[in-house]
Amino acid sequence: MDLAALEIFRTVVEAGGITRAATRLHRVQSNVTTRIRQLEQSLGVALFVRDGRRMVLTPAGQTLFDYARRILQLSDEARQAVQPAHPHGRLRIASMESTAASRLPTVLARYHQAWPEVELELVTLPTRQALEALRRFEVDCAFVAEPLDDAELVKRPGFTEELVVIASAQHPPIHTPADLERPTLLAFEAGCNYRARFEDWYNRCGHPAGRVIQLGSYHAIVTCAAAGIGVAIMPRSVLALYRNLPQISIHPLGEEGRVATVLAWHRAMGSAALDALADMLPGVAAPPQAARGISRTSRPR
Structure with a gap:
């Protein structure tokens, strides 16, 4: 029966x-x-x-x-x-530091206003660590950078970022790794998608990997770049958050700097609360406010 x-x-x-x-x-x-x-x-x-x-x-x-x-x-x-008709309960979110700082505050504020019965939890992790937490079911969803090739995960387009290289204000234009006065990279720990992209860019040009100084926040990375300790790669949207940006030079990467951020979750972890968050995503980010600083435009490659 x-x-x-x-x-x-x-x-x-x-x-x-x-x-x-x-x-x-x-x-x-x-x-x-x-x-x-x-x-x-x-x-x-x-x-x-x-x-x-x-x-x-x-x-x-x-x-x-x-x-x-x-x-x-x-x-x-x-x-x-x-499977409630309206979102409630707890929603555990992992996110890259940059996305949490520059993209999520507005989204989460709207979400909290629309669905006050949902208890939001946000933890910042590099992409690789966020995906590991997702596969261990320690979080319900994660904002990570493409590419994402995992048949067990569902993904929804979130934001598009423009990655730029930053250096001291006096640094000459950067077109290739050979233009770096100091090849030291200022970055988050291994597992950061943006750090991996920078290292791939460096290696493709036939240069040996430079020294990496691992830092725990974008503020530390920006101030160290301004001091001439090394160079860093980060989304322009993060630089746009600064009211008083330290004196740095900004070097666009062109198409190589375009990165898609997606919201990913395991198929078994779908819920009304998660669906509501996915529905609030723009799919593509609006152009960020121009970051102040000295802009060095790359020549076409």
């Missing part, structure tokens, strides 16, 4: 017969008749007395009908509890 059989049985009783029940259920009459007979056989009792075209409940049928209504109601309540 399963829920589908109980649903068919209840509909036959409420509709007053096989024909009308089949219409309501969008099934052929023979299928409804077969399911009722199978239910009677599994229970070992007759549920209806068939009097011509009429179907009258037997005492056993009346008892089952009472239970069927209660069971199906509980089933509906259970479905609503785990």
Whole structure:
């Protein structure tokens, strides 16, 4: 005896017969008749007395009908509890530091206003670590940088970033790694997608990897770049957050600097709260406010 059989049985009783029940259920009459007979056989009792075209409940049928209504109601309540019609509960989000700082505040403020019953938790992690947390089910979703090739993960377009190289204000234009006065890279820990992109760019030009100084915040990275300790790669949108940007030079990377940020989650972790967050994403970011500083424009490559 399963829920589908109980649903068919209840509909036959409420509709007053096989024909009308089949219409309501969008099934052929023979299928409804077969399911009722199978239910009677599994229970070992007759549920209806068939009097011509009429179907009258037997005492056993009346008892089952009472239970069927209660069971199906509980089933509906259970479905609503785990898949609510409106977002509620806890939503654990992992995000890259840059996205959390420059893109998410507005989105999360709108989300909190629209869905106050959702308890938001946000942790910042580099892309690789965020994906690992996602696969361990330590978070419900993650904002990570493309490329993302994992058949178990669902992804929704979020934002498009422009990555730029920053250096001291006196640094000459940077077109290739050979233009770097100091090849020291200021970056987050290994696992950062932007750091990996910079290192790939460096290696493709045939230069040995330079020294990497790992720092824990973009503010530290910017001030160290301004001091001439090294160079860094970061989204222009992060630089746009500064009211008083330290004296740095900004070097665009052109098409190589365009990176898509996506919202990713495991297929089994979908929820109304997560769907509501995905629906608030723009899919592509508006052009960020120009960051102040000395802009060095790259020549075409």
